[in-house]
Amino acid sequence: xxxxxxxxxxxxxxxxxxxxxxxxxxxxxxxxxxxxxxxxxxxxxxxxxxxxxxxxxxxxxxxxxxxxxxxxxxxxxxxxxxxxxxxxxxxxxxxxxxxxxxxxxxxxxxxxxxxxxxxxxxxxxxxxxxxxxxxxxxxxxxxxxxxxxxxxxxxxxxxxxxxxxxxxxxxxx
Amino acid sequence: xxxxxxxxxxxxxxxxxxxxxxxxxxxxxxxxxxxxxxxxxxxxxxxxxxxxxxxxxxxxxxxxxxxxxxxxxxxxxxxxxxxxxxxxxxxxxxxxxxxxxxxxxxxxxxxxxxxxxxxxxxxxxxxxxxxxxxxxxxxxxxxxxxxxxxxxxxxxxxxxxxxxxxxxxxxxxxxxxxxxxxxx
Numbered sequence: 001x002x003x004x005x006x007x008x009x010x011x012x013x014x015x016x017x018x019x020x021x022x023x024x025x026x027x028x029x030x031x032x033x034x035x036x037x038x039x040x041x042x043x044x045x046x047x048x049x050x051x052x053x054x055x056x057x058x059x060x061x062x063x064x065x066x067x068x069x070x071x072x073x074x075x076x077x078x079x080x081x082x083x084x085x086x087x088x089x090x091x092x093x094x095x096x097x098x099x100x101x102x103x104x105x106x107x108x109x110x111x112x113x114x115x116x117x118x119x120x121x122x123x124x125x126x127x128x129x130x131x132x133x134x135x136x137x138x139x140x141x142x143x144x145x146x147x148x149x150x151x152x153x154x155x156x157x158x159x160x161x162x163x164x165x166x167x168x169x170x171x172x173x
Numbered sequence: 174x175x176x177x178x179x180x181x182x183x184x185x186x187x188x189x190x191x192x193x194x195x196x197x198x199x200x201x202x203x204x205x206x207x208x209x210x211x212x213x214x215x216x217x218x219x220x221x222x223x224x225x226x227x228x229x230x231x232x233x234x235x236x237x238x239x240x241x242x243x244x245x246x247x248x249x250x251x252x253x254x255x256x257x258x259x260x261x262x263x264x265x266x267x268x269x270x271x272x273x274x275x276x277x278x279x280x281x282x283x284x285x286x287x288x289x290x291x292x293x294x295x296x297x298x299x300x301x302x303x304x305x306x307x308x309x310x311x312x313x314x315x316x317x318x319x320x321x322x323x324x325x326x327x328x329x330x331x332x333x334x335x336x337x338x339x340x341x342x343x344x345x346x347x348x349x350x351x352x353x354x355x356x357x
Contacts, residue, residue, distance in 0.1 A: 016335045017230045021195055022300045026324050027331040043277070045290045050269060051195075052296065056262025057234040058195040064266040069274070073267065080263060087231020088255065091239045094225055106347070107228050113342010115304070116313035117335070120320025122301035127325060129297060133290035142288060146295045158193055161292045168288020173281055 002071045003078055005036055010063055010082035017087070018111070021051075021058035023118035025125035028062065038070040041132040048129075053158050059083055138171050176213060178246055178253050184211075185238050185257030196233025199258075203237055213245055234258050316342065 009031045017024050025048070032038050039047060051061035060080055067079030094101045101107065133139065146164055149155040155163070176184070184206055192199045200223065207213045214222070222244075226236045235255050242254030276282050305317065316338065323334045 012332055014231055016332060017232065018335070019304070020197055020233060020300075022297055023304075025297065027335070030331050042286070042290065045293050046273075046277075046286050048293050048297075049286070049289045050266070050273070052293075053193070054262065054265050054269065055191055055193050056189050056195075056265065057199070057232045057259070059232040060235070060259050060262045061266050064263050065270055068267060068270045076263070076267060076270075080259065084232055084235045084255070084259075087229055087236055088239050088251075090229050090231070091226075091236050092243065092251070094229060095240055095243050098221065098225060101225060101228070106343070109346035110339050110343040111228055112346045113316070113344075114335070114339045115342075116308050116316035117320040117338035117342065119301055119305045119308065119313070120317040120322075120338075121324060121331065121334070122297060122304065123317070124321050124325040126294060126298045126301060129290075130294045133294050135287050139291055142291045143295060146292050147298075150295055150299055157296055160295065161289055164288040164290075164292030165285040166288070168285045168291075169281065172284035172287045 002075065006067055006071060006075055006079045007082045009036065010067075010079045011085060013059075014083040015086040017059065017083075018114055019118040021062075022125065023121045024059070026121050026128070028066075029125065029128060032066055036070070038066055041128075043069075045129055045133055049161055053161055135172070142167060142171075176211065176245055178249055181242060181246060181250055182253040182257040185242075185254045186260060189234070189258040190261035196237075199234045199237070203241070207241060214241070218244075312345070 013024060013027055013031070016027070029041075029044060033041055033044050047062060047065050048058075050065065051058045054061055060083070063079040063083045064076040067076030069075075071078070130143075142164065145167075146160055149163060150157070150160050188199060188202050188206065192202050204219055208216055208219050222237065222240045226233060226240060229236055235258060238254035238258040239251045242250035242252070244250075246253075305313075308317075320334060320338055323329045323337075324331055
């Protein structure tokens with residue numbers, strides 16, 4: 001049953017996955033954390049961090065991780081294949097008709113309209129992730145410090161995660 | 174020029190194994206390898222593929238590899254390319270996951286991740302802000318706020334919110350287009 005749920009969940013996620021990984025986090029969260037309970041809210045955030053510090057596409061990393069956690073190695077194979085299934089079929093379809101698709105006004109109109117919505121999705125994920133990540137008054141302080149490293153010092157995102165880990169160790173251990 | 178399937182597989186495997194930061198970070202690497210280094214694609218063809226990849230749902234790196242694989246070596250090419258780009262992530266995450274779940278309750282790991290989680294908030298916030306900056310107009314702000322309210326406050330399933338907003342955005346953009354043509 002878990003296999004079927006994994007297949008269905010990741011098929012749905014893959015089918016509407018626009019704008020790179022982050023806009024899809026609310027969908028991941030709803031299905032993976034709330035509906036099926038495969039990950040706890042905090043493990044869900046840990047997974048995002050792990051997907052970020054390891055090479056490769058974030059959606060593949062997440063599918064592999066969630067699949068493994070819920071149903072072992074076979075689960076991760078199923079989740080990974082399901083998340084790319086519909087997009088790959090679409091690529092095959094579009095590739096054969098690339099000339100007509102490239103400047104298709106309908107597709108471009110839908111995408112232009114969808115883009116601001118993706119911003120809304122990302123911020124809804126910011127709020128829910130922030131709520132689970134909050135521990136104590138050090139949390140907002142840490143946030144401000146890390147934002148400064150990211151925006152002002154232009155530190156690489158992976159290094160920002162590493163710095164956050166070191167600070168977490170110093171503060172909480 | 175036509176690459177061998179093996180070479181296609183290895184090229185994508187290398188990109189999958191050494192590119193951090195997800196699909197968008199891979200795009201310049203794809204360009205360097207396939208356009209400039211091996212000259213399998215012309216600059217122009219590459220940009221056509223890029224437009225199409227961004228117009229379709231899915232994992233950017235996978236869609237890209239399937240497009241390029243199909244174009245260079247047909248269905249087999251698509252298969253080995255996608256396999257190549259996904260395999261390193263798959264193996265690395267599986268390895269980490271087996272260890273991670275063994276140590277996740279350890280106090281040191283717990284302390285480290287209390288910090289790490291805050292950095293995730295900062296990263297997602299930054300991604301959202303960058304995307305917002307590209308569409309900083311009133312309509313965009315309205316649509317973004319509306320979407321936020323639907324997902325977060327009204328608690329509607331994000332899957333339907335995405336479909337709905339696509340349709341809604343389409344109606345706004347397309348009527349604008351039609352009016353524009355009427356005027357000119």
